Amino acid sequence: xxxxxxxxxxxxxxxxxxxxxxxxxxxxxxxxxxxxxxxxxxxxxxxxxxxxxxxxxxxxxxxxxxxxxxxxxxxxxxxxxxxxxxxxxxxxxxxxxxxxxxxxxxxxxxxxxxxxxxxxxxxxxxxxxxxxxxxxxxxxxxxxxxxxxxx
Numbered sequence: 491x492x493x494x495x496x497x498x499x500x501x502x503x504x505x506x507x508x509x510x511x512x513x514x515x516x517x518x519x520x521x522x523x524x525x526x527x528x529x530x531x532x533x534x535x536x537x538x539x540x541x542x543x544x545x546x547x548x549x550x551x552x553x554x555x556x557x558x559x560x561x562x563x564x565x566x567x568x569x570x571x572x573x574x575x576x577x578x579x580x581x582x583x584x585x586x587x588x589x590x591x592x593x594x595x596x597x598x599x600x601x602x603x604x605x606x607x608x609x610x611x612x613x614x615x616x617x618x619x620x621x622x623x624x625x626x627x628x629x630x631x632x633x634x635x636x637x638x639x640x641x
Contacts, residue, residue, distance in 0.1 A: 506526065
């Protein structure tokens with residue numbers, strides 16, 4: 491199983507760099523520039539540094555969906571969006587960022603894990619997550635969006 495480590499981070503950076511600014515996604519309406527912002531938000535969220543999103547996990551998503559998703563039994567759903575009520579409050583899962591700032595954020599995330607300085611935040615849908623669960627989720631999430639852009 492692949493882990494989110496420095497080697498993977500470099501490969502991810504190279505693959506993200508290969509996405510053209512006008513490239514159309516295979517599904518959904520996420521644009522390449524917004525992709526980096528979305529991945530930035532998710533990584534910051536795992537570190538407890540993002541715009542706070544209320545916990546809208548349920549027993550079903552925490553107890554059934556999370557293990558099935560993290561074990562790769564079910565894929566990350568396509569076109570998964572925030573509930574409309576959160577969007578109406580101005581909550582977004584995108585933060586400003588570019589590839590260089592995302593690279594720096596990945597390095598900070600990995601350093602904080604290595605130095606045992608990271609207390610992971612809960613996932614908005616999946617609830618409490620360990621560092622290992624976030625590791626697995628990040629890989630699944632990154633790969634989901636890389637497939638979306640065929641890289």
